Amino acid sequence: MKIEKLYTYPVKALRAVELDSVQVTKHGFPHDRRFMVLQVLKEDDGSVKYKNIHVAHFPESVRFFPSLDLEGERVKVTYKPANGGEEKSIDFPLYPETDDLETVEVDMHKSPTNAFKMPQKYNDWFSSCYGFDVILAYLGRNYRKVLMSTSHNKQAPKPPTNSWLSSITSTATSYLTGTNKENSPDTKILTFNDCAPYLIASSRSMDDLHHRLPTPSTMDILKFRPNIIVSGASEPWEEDYWGQLTLPSSNITINCIHNCGRCKSINIDYETGAPSTGAEGGMLKAMQRDRRVDPGVKWSPIFGRYSFLGEGCEGATVRVGDEVVVSERLDERTRFDWEGLATT
Template identity: 25%
Template sequence: MSTPICLSGLHCYPVKSLRGVAVDRSSVDGFGLVHDRRWMVVDRDGGFLSQRELPRMTLIGVEVESDGLLLTAPDMPSLRVGRPTFAAPRIEVEVWQDRLEGCLVEQRADAWLSRFLGVECRLVYMMDDVKRQVDQRYAEPGHLTAFSDGFPLLLASEASLEELNSRLESPLSMARFRPNLVVSGTQPYAEDQWSRIRIGTMELRLVKPCSRCSITSVDPATGVRGAEPLASLAAYRRRGKQVYFGQNLIYDHPGELGVGMSVEILEYRDEQ
């Protein structure tokens, strides 16, 4: 009898490129997991900042509170910041090729982040009335995401990580890949062949493999960048100039996800 496939991990990243939060259950709204990447750190021109340029961002812890966030970092006082109101000022921000509005949070949050990261920056929030369309090569009009790189959800499997770690001198944690959904009970990279799945009452579509960048080479515990896992992935997970790990997902209707829910494969990709 085969092992049932289930949702073994659920992770939210409230502030883009800062440390994630493991949760047991989460509602899924029009942007992705509730709170996921609704905040973002930007430079003076509104361009997003990430661990690609500032690996130290991985050292900032984030906790979602009822009215905002609690930020923590080594050798820094903890900082509570409130969620802005609709009356708060907005600026134009940029995430890759998308330009949209971000709501300024608090000047003291800007000062705290600038001090720790060593660069002038600001914290912004995406209000509910901001609509950021998912790339229409992969999704119909009306599919939205927040400040993610491009899709509302990212899935990876435990088996794929185990297979990758078998090639490495030192095993890596799933935190390197920053997925929202982690599944167990599969063969390595089985998720590459899935097209449509059901978890609980939600049907989700796997629309694009996730190309990986230098963020995966940053140790989440230290903020130090290394060669892995990109060097090993390049040996067997390369397509063109990119290497891939995990799958991007979209969905038609909000719902709720919880660790332990079964994962049903509804449809497989056509052979390529």
């Protein structure tokens, strides 16, 4: 097997940036989800609250296209309206000065952290694109902590759920608690990603999903928001049993810990920035027929593996084309571990 594609997402919920090579860190690829857009909600008493911008609920987010200027240390975002309106762009620093910036709390799956509200000119630009008030938040060094087992849980108790959507939300919630301090070298930390620093997908499994669509329809794997796409698997869905991957050329190990339960975000039409009215709009339902394979998120079809960098691998470089070896293969699928963790 080989690394087929590498992606990072500088601003959560916006489009991906494709990479040829990148250094690995324990909290993901550099610049991955270090920024996030928040909707501004004004309460009747004059107070302000913020709502996280996610693709599932704000599908117009996929019409924003970031790019990275690593030498100039800038992020450029281009907004391309789906209705054929005029494109416009803005750029901002990869590493903003935060001394004079207001802090806001961002709560993702009950894993809160402080973030920095970017200067008003950036907030105004994004607001003009979305058509309602938003701010651009920068994470800085305020990582989020994950409280979850890093073993491959096979006998975890079954969580109570009422629907597929509440299931995935509840599962993510059960793993995350609020803190932004690194307490030890093995502490698992997150940026603005949902559950883990890396999401690994298999293009062989994507081929299987294409067969569920009317010919000649195909679906962009980027709708699943992967960081690493692996090609060359012998069978579709064999990644369900990947426990660890090794890249021999760089001696990188990646621990594949949990399944990724999917929500309605995969039904979004990336060309229109709205729920798809075509065949792709039924992909979530189609996957539910045979991809509800994790009892821990029993209402959510599974695609991809939430993963963590192996110990001692920080700073190594992964490249497109690198060989990938399954260095640990599981006998059975993993299951979200709810025992001893926070309930929703």
